[in-house]
Amino acid sequence: MISIDINKSTNEVIDYLINAKYPIVLSGAGISADSGIPTFRKNDSKSTKASYFGNYKNFINDPRLWWEDQLNSRDNIKRTNFRQSVEKAVPNNAHLALAKLEKLGYLKHIITQNVDELHTKAGSNNITEIHGSRYKCRCIKCEKKFPRDSVPTTTLPPLCECGGIIKFDTVLFGEPIPKSVLSKCINVINKSDFIMVVGTSNLVNPSASFPKYIKKKGGIVIEANTNPTPISSISNVILRGSTSILLPKLVENLLKRLKFGKD
Ligand SMILES: [Zn+2]
Structure with missing residues (x-):
């Protein structure tokens, strides 16, 4: 249900979160908007x-x-x-809150559609970048990754030792998600019984199918976004607003709950 009371709605999320065995987050451009990264390239x-x-x-x-x-x-x-x-962008309070959740043991994995590495910079460890990273290159044949600056560009296109062509790691329109990345996502989704979809209203496949799949097998779906999305209708709790305000509040209320728990 939608709640306009941020304490009430984050506490509803915490009720589910503390009972979840394998809570995960699916994040998109909205979470990086407060770091000054446009959600789409208008021009x-x-x-x-x-x-x-x-x-x-x-x-x-x-x-x-x-x-x-x-x-x-x-x-x-x-x-x-x-x-x-x-x-130039740096992690905002939403990225930092998710890193904190992981440290507290209440977040097992982040699947992100973002290519900005701000989750990594915020200190999160278990991350799958489903659309790649702008700071890496990747061989399209063996899927080996390289730091972007380490790839020699004197002869173009650069080639991997396996003979495959190297491109930027970021997934282009019409490009299949690399097999190793997709299988990692499937592994995470299969284990998960709780998914919080953060800052993405424009879910593209295969990401769009993840919350639906978790819901179908009896899991919990939480939405944290400024606007309604196609998954609002299947969400157990909706956190409506800026993720850089909502997620720190979620962590703050979780810490209160852990400290003054019901035990
Ligand atoms: Zn290769």
């Missing part, structure tokens, strides 16, 4: 060139041309500015 979405190179099919057709475009920071000022704003 670039209209750019034909950006959508051309954002498409996996066009990467496969001409990986060298794709790399040349990515390394060209001068001719795409908007993209360069966007990249710089992401690189």
Whole structure:
């Protein structure tokens, strides 16, 4: 049910959380919005060139041309500015609250659609980046990952020792989720009996199926988001508002509960 009282609604979540065996979080762009990262690339979405190179099919057709475009920071000022704003971003109170939850033992895993590594910077340890990381590259054949800056770009496209082509780790439109990443997600989802969906209203598959699957097998679904989403209707509790306010409140009330517990 929707509750406008933040203490009441976070305490409802805690009732479920303390009984959960394997609580997890699925996070999206909304959680990074308070770190100054736009939830979508407003200007670039209209750019034909950006959508051309954002498409996996066009990467496969001409990986060298794709790399040349990515390394060209001068001719795409908007993209360069966007990249710089992401690189300057630091974790906000929502990221920090989730890292705290993990340390307290009340969060086993984060599956994130974000590529900004802010969960890692906040101190969370068990994270699966389903859409990759902007700070890494990946071989499309063996799926080995490399720090982005370590990949030599004198000859394009760079190749892995296995002979596969290396690209940025971030998943392009039309690109399959890497098999190793997907199997990790499935493993986590199968174990989970509680999922909190944080800061994502625009769930894309396969992420969109995770809360539905957990609900179907009798698990708990929590939504924390500023706006209603397609999973609002299957949520046991809805936390409505900014995640950088809601999640710290959740942790604060959990700590009170643990301290003055009902024992
Ligand atoms: Zn390889």
